Amino acid sequence: MTNRRPALIVIDMQNGFITAHSRHVIPKVVELVERWEAKGHPVVFTRYRNYAGSPFERLIHWAKLQGPPETDIVPELAEHAGRARAVIDKTIYSYFNEDGTALAARECWTDLVFCGIDTESCVLKSAVDAFERDLTPWVVVDAAASHAGQATHDAGLLVTRRFIGGGQLVRSEELLATL
Numbered sequence: 742m743t744n745r746r747p748a749l750i751v752i753d754m755q756n757g758f759i760t761a762h763s764r765h766v767i768p769k770v771v772e773l774v775e776r777w778e779a780k781g782h783p784v785v786f787t788r789y790r791n792y793a794g795s796p797f798e799r800l801i802h803w804a805k806l807q808g809p810p811e812t813d814i815v816p817e818l819a820e821h822a823g824r825a826r827a828v829i830d831k832t833i834y835s836y837f838n839e840d841g842t843a844l845a846a847r848e849c850w851t852d853l854v855f856c857g858i859d860t861e862s863c864v865l866k867s868a869v870d871a872f873e874r875d876l877t878p879w880v881v882v883d884a885a886a887s888h889a890g891q892a893t894h895d896a897g898l899l900v901t902r903r904f905i906g907g908g909q910l911v912r913s914e915e916l917l918a919t920l
Contacts, residue, residue: 745877747920748783748826748850749774750836752857752864754818755788757811758888763858766886767817770856773884773913774821777854780920783826785844787836788812789863795832834866837874845876852877854916856884861897865904872905880905883912 754770774784791797791806798804806812814822822828826848829841836853837845845853853871855864855878864885871878880901887893902910 745851746849747852747854748785748845748848749777749854749856750867751784751786751818751822751825752836752855752867752885753787753789753859754815754857755806755811756813756815757806758789758858759815760888762890762894763886763888766858766884767815769884769913771817771821773856773881773917774818776913776917777920778821778824780917782920783848783850784821785836785841786814786818786822786825786828787841787857787863787867788814788828788830790830790832792832834863835870836863836867837870842874845871845874850876852879854879854881856881856913858885859887859889859897860885860894861887861889861900865897865901868901868909869904878905878909879916880910881913881916882910 789806790812827844831838853876855868868878868880
């Protein structure tokens with residue numbers, strides 16, 4: 742990523758998304774964030790907040806993550822979120838709400854590196870939205886998971902490859918070696 746301006750976007754690492762299927766990714770995300778910070782690159786966290794009457798509630802019949810402790814960043818990453826460039830609160834799948842869009846533009850980032858939960862929804866949608874904004878998206882496959890399980894994570898990666906290109910899916914060691 743020489744001559745690039747990358748930022749690490751940590752998607753929705755919140756208590757309410759941690760299950761037996763997604764818990765394993767916490768140490769990998771912590772390691773990625775720590776190594777990214779050590780390189781001096783910016784880190785941004787997103788925090789999803791559902792609300793009464795949202796499309797998630799009305800159409801999917803999903804009413805979780807409407808308040809703490811479900812909406813809190815997992816304890817292992819809370820300190821990192823506290824010193825991040827920003828914590829973007831969002832009510833949509835994508836990082837690219839008004840605040841996320843403005844931050845990426847203001848910072849002139851060229852590459853957005855996504856990790857976190859859920860691979861098939863918020864990570865995927867954020868990566869596709871970056872692609873459509875002519876930014877270079879990366880998805881760190883070993884630092885992403887689905888709270889619905891491995892099959893759902895794998896499906897998300899399959900669709901992500903189709904949307905943004907297989908070369909944009911990387912492992913954390915490979916990514917960090919390029920910085």
